[in-house]
Amino acid sequence: MGKFILRFDDFKKKKELEVKDEIFKLDLEKGVVKKSDLKISFKAVRYSDIINIVGRIYGTETFECSRCLEIFDKSVSIAFESSFSKEDEEFDLSDDIKQTIILDIPMQPLCYDGCKGICQVCGCNKNEKDCKCKEKNDGEFIAQKWSKIIKLNKK
Numbered sequence: 144m145g146k147f148i149l150r151f152d153d154f155k156k157k158k159e160l161e162v163k164d165e166i167f168k169l170d171l172e173k174g175v176v177k178k179s180d181l182k183i184s185f186k187a188v189r190y191s192d193i194i195n196i197v198g199r200i201y202g203t204e205t206f207e208c209s210r211c212l213e214i215f216d217k218s219v220s221i222a223f224e225s226s227f228s229k230e231d232e233e234f235d236l237s238d239d240i241k242q243t244i245i246l247d248i249p250m251q252p253l254c255y256d257g258c259k260g261i262c263q264v265c266g267c268n269k270n271e272k273d274c275k276c277k278e279k280n281d282g283e284f285i286a287q288k289w290s291k292i293i294k295l296n297k298k
């Protein structure tokens with residue numbers, strides 16, 4: 144992560160630093176992102192005692208759909224901004240990048256907005272197959288189940 148550690152002293156001679164297409168390894172402790180292929184470009188500019196950083200995170204992240212469990216890739220392009228001052232001396236930009244990526248991760252990833260998910264009855268992927276199982280609404284489905292149980296008990 145050497146490219147992401149910035150020192151104020153490095154900006155004494157020249158005021159700007161530009162980093163392009165640097166690979167960013169995301170440790171996947173969150174579990175939602177199955178795989179990531181991300182790169183970072185940023186420009187850091189010194190304004191007297193402040194270094195201002197403007198950049199972009201881009202690439203692809205691989206998720207498991209929370210409805211149908213299919214694995215899918217999502218392209219990512221997130222802008223970020225950061226800054227540090229002379230007093231900080233050294234600044235690790237990778238923490239800010241990581242936070243930005245984590246905030247962008249969906250709580251319930253969907254392969255597409257209208258994903259139909261998995262049939263609760265036969266287990267098929269309803270995006271691929273239109274099964275004729277009856278699960279129109281959960282209330283009705285549960286009521287049917289109970290009525291069967293009640294009938295069985297009556298015998």
Ligand SMILES: [Zn+2]
Binds near residue numbers: 208213
């Ligand atoms: Zn899905």
Ligand SMILES: [Zn+2]
Binds near residue numbers: 263264265266267275
């Ligand atoms: Zn079904």
